[in-house]
Amino acid sequence: MKKNYLLLSLIASLSLTGCKTDSPDLSVPELNVTPISAADTNTNGAQSASSASEETEPQPPKQEDSQNQPPTTSTSKSYYGYWKIVDFLAPGITALSTDDMEGYIYLPLTYLDDSFQSENIALEDPIYTESVITKEDFADSYQNQVTFEYLNIAADSIVSVSISNSAEFGSTFYVADENTLYIPFDGAFFKASRQTEEDLSHFTLTDTGKAFLTDMCRVLVDFEGAASMDDEFWWNFLFYSYTGASPEDFEMVQIPREDLGFDETAVKVSLEDVQAYARLTLGVDFPDFKPTFEDMPAGQTSCFFRDGYYYIGVSDFPAFQYHFSDFTAYEESFDTSALATFTVDFEDQTNAGTVTFHLYPADNQNGFTIASKTTTLSN
Numbered sequence: 001m002k003k004n005y006l007l008l009s010l011i012a013s014l015s016l017t018g019c020k021t022d023s024p025d026l027s028v029p030e031l032n033v034t035p036i037s038a039a040d041t042n043t044n045g046a047q048s049a050s051s052a053s054e055e056t057e058p059q060p061p062k063q064e065d066s067q068n069q070p071p072t073t074s075t076s077k078s079y080y081g082y083w084k085i086v087d088f089l090a091p092g093i094t095a096l097s098t099d100d101m102e103g104y105i106y107l108p109l110t111y112l113d114d115s116f117q118s119e120n121i122a123l124e125d126p127i128y129t130e131s132v133i134t135k136e137d138f139a140d141s142y143q144n145q146v147t148f149e150y151l152n153i154a155a156d157s158i159v160s161v162s163i164s165n166s167a168e169f170g171s172t173f174y175v176a177d178e179n180t181l182y183i184p185f186d187g188a189f190f191k192a193s194r195q196t197e198e199d200l201s202h203f204t205l206t207d208t209g210k211a212f213l214t215d216m217c218r219v220l221v222d223f224e225g226a227a228s229m230d231d232e233f234w235w236n237f238l239f240y241s242y243t244g245a246s247p248e249d250f251e252m253v254q255i256p257r258e259d260l261g262f263d264e265t266a267v268k269v270s271l272e273d274v275q276a277y278a279r280l281t282l283g284v285d286f287p288d289f290k291p292t293f294e295d296m297p298a299g300q301t302s303c304f305f306r307d308g309y310y311y312i313g314v315s316d317f318p319a320f321q322y323h324f325s326d327f328t329a330y331e332e333s334f335d336t337s338a339l340a341t342f343t344v345d346f347e348d349q350t351n352a353g354t355v356t357f358h359l360y361p362a363d364n365q366n367g368f369t370i371a372s373k374t375t376t377l378s379n
Contacts, residue, residue: 079161079175083109083192091145094187101188103285106363109170109192116163118170127164132157146189151182203329203336209366210324216370217322217342217355224372226284234289239303241277242267242312255311259298266302266311274310283362283369321345322355336361344377353377
């Protein structure tokens with residue numbers, strides 16, 4: 001088998017990326033409504049997602065007159081703080097698939113007087129509008145598919161909040177109590193729990209996390225946050241994550257390559273495995289990125305998608321060695337993150353450079369996701 005050797009300059013730009021545990025049971029009463037995900041429904045006589053949602057998707061209740069609105073001073077806003085999605089419910093037909101809904105688990109949300117932060121937004125000066133919704137009006141507005149009992153809300157009324165200058169996930173929510181919010185979105189309900197300083201503190205790096213980051217030094221390309229995750233980034237993420245894989249861990253197949261003049265050995269990995277790996281590494285969903293074999297330039301090491309699987313040609317990495325150096329956590333006013341640093345050796349040269357990861361705590365097997373990676377090599 002002919003091996004393809006990666007250039008040293010490519011490795012200098014390598015960097016990294018993140019999974020989720022099962023969501024907790026809300027233990028809600030049974031409804032005489034079967035949860036259906038329109039995105040999961042097959043086309044054999046089933047309604048389309050758009051038509052089903054138009055007919056039966058629950059709609060948020062209308063806000064009441066201003067006389068029922070609580071004071072809007074910052075001291076009265078019990079929902080100010082830092083939150084995390086912990087569960088979801090699909091009481092009726094929803095435009096989201098189960099995978100879509102699971103993708104929101106552990107998503108952080110921030111509601112403050114001068115900022116709102118959600119999945120893809122950091123909004124300054126959000127405009128909060130509040131109203132009081134009674135138990136009866138809430139049930140009526142959702143055609144009794146969603147009730148206070150269904151959401152385990154013991155009160156007779158709750159506060160409904162909307163951010164009028166945003167339409168992002170989390171811009172509309174219900175305050176169930178001081179530690180619980182419910183966020184309606186595309187027919188589903190997402191439960192958010194308040195994060196305390198204790199929840200966000202004690203950010204440490206385990207041996208499992210160190211081993212994972214050591215591997216990320218080698219296979220993850222450098223990047224600066226979500227804004228840099230373009231198609232080129234995802235191609236590099238996909239290729240370098242699997243090109244050096246071991247036959248003991250992945251299925252290997254032979255790809256006929258007329259342009260190379262031989263059958264190329266390639267790693268075969270499922271779309272689901274790649275999606276889970278992206279969530280584990282980066283804490284984001286892997287995009288709909290499916291390069292084809294036909295579009296590959298002649299002579300390129302394989303990296304393409306076909307029939308639910310990615311195929312990545314095997315190749316070797318240069319002889320870099322990475323050694324853990326430092327981990328420093330920053331825990332200030334709920335803004336918890338950390339920097340992890342590794343030193344780089346190359347052949348006979350020690351301290352040939354450094355690799356620095358910016359990490360955020362996460363509920364996964366590593367205890368973090370990677371927000372950015374920077375590699376600096378000595379001249």
